[in-house]
Amino acid sequence: MRRNLVVANWKMNGSLEANRKWVQEFSAFSPLDTELVVCSPFVYLNELQQSFLTSALMINTGAQDCSAHENGAFTGEVSAAMLRDIGCPWVIVGHSERRHGLGETNEIVAAKAKMAVQYGLRPIVCVGETLEEREAGRTSDVVLSQLNAVLDAIGAEALASGALAYEPVWAIGTGKTATPQQAEVVHAALRDSVESRDPRAAEALRILYGGSVKPSNAKELFACNDIDGGLIGGASLKANEFYEIAQAACGSDMI
Numbered sequence: 075m076r077r078n079l080v081v082a083n084w085k086m087n088g089s090l091e092a093n094r095k096w097v098q099e100f101s102a103f104s105p106l107d108t109e110l111v112v113c114s115p116f117v118y119l120n121e122l123q124q125s126f127l128t129s130a131l132m133i134n135t136g137a138q139d140c141s142a143h144e145n146g147a148f149t150g151e152v153s154a155a156m157l158r159d160i161g162c163p164w165v166i167v168g169h170s171e172r173r174h175g176l177g178e179t180n181e182i183v184a185a186k187a188k189m190a191v192q193y194g195l196r197p198i199v200c201v202g203e204t205l206e207e208r209e210a211g212r213t214s215d216v217v218l219s220q221l222n223a224v225l226d227a228i229g230a231e232a233l234a235s236g237a238l239a240y241e242p243v244w245a246i247g248t249g250k251t252a253t254p255q256q257a258e259v260v261h262a263a264l265r266d267s268v269e270s271r272d273p274r275a276a277e278a279l280r281i282l283y284g285g286s287v288k289p290s291n292a293k294e295l296f297a298c299n300d301i302d303g304g305l306i307g308g309a310s311l312k313a314n315e316f317y318e319i320a321q322a323a324c325g326s327d328m329i
């Protein structure tokens with residue numbers, strides 16, 4: 075059975091004060107039977123992790139990226155080893171804002187995923203097509219080539235130790251969510267592709283949906299067979315909305 079996973083991606087948002095308020099607000103809610111991760115900017119990871127512990131919140135931390143390099147003269151980069159060193163268990167790689175905004179190729183994303191796994195981190199690998207690619211009928215080609223680059227680098231089992239996130243670029247921060255049917259078709263194709271390499275890993279792999287997930291649409295998305303939770307941007311900045319989305323994931327785990 076796959077346990078649903080709901081991940082907050084705060085992107086370049088937050089402050090010490092705002093983060094403390096978020097933790098305080100979230101602590102007032104009853105615990106949920108869903109695995110939760112908050113990916114904050116690097117500088118807040120340590121304090122956030124401590125506050126989750128002291129508030130007895132069952133939330134893990136994640137970084138939003140890691141370097142494709144091991145160490146050395148790479149100004150501004152943060153290595154997987156450093157994340158491991160501060161006890162941050164999760165890391166997002168290949169987010170579309172990095173692929174499209176910062177020119178990260180499939181090869182770079184694969185190298186980052188490899189570094190993450192080498193240092194014992196759980197990668198959340200993002201894939202997704204642009205509107206132009208979808209309209210040209212290239213959705214499967216694009217997401218499967220993004221997936222395969224990572225699978226070639228780390229293998230299916232290592233991917234299943236983390237998660238795969240399908241985020242159609244046209245749905246991110248736009249308010250346009252993929253319909254559950256649109257999302258499920260892509261999720262099923264992604265799982266089939268992993269299955270052709272390793273059926274056990276495919277069964278265990280959590281495939282998250284991301285792109286304008288809100289409390290109002292989360293339940294029907296999470297009810298789909300191959301959607302095992304979400305990667306939540308804007309709505310995760312509000313503790314109550316993230317909690318409601320996490321609540322929607324409770325009890326929709328698939329066997």
Ligand SMILES: O=C[C@H](O)COP(=O)(O)O
Pocket residue numbers: 083169241245246247248249284285286287305306307308309
């Ligand atoms: O990582 C999260 C995704 O980019 C989704 O962001 P969004 O929920 O603001 O659309």
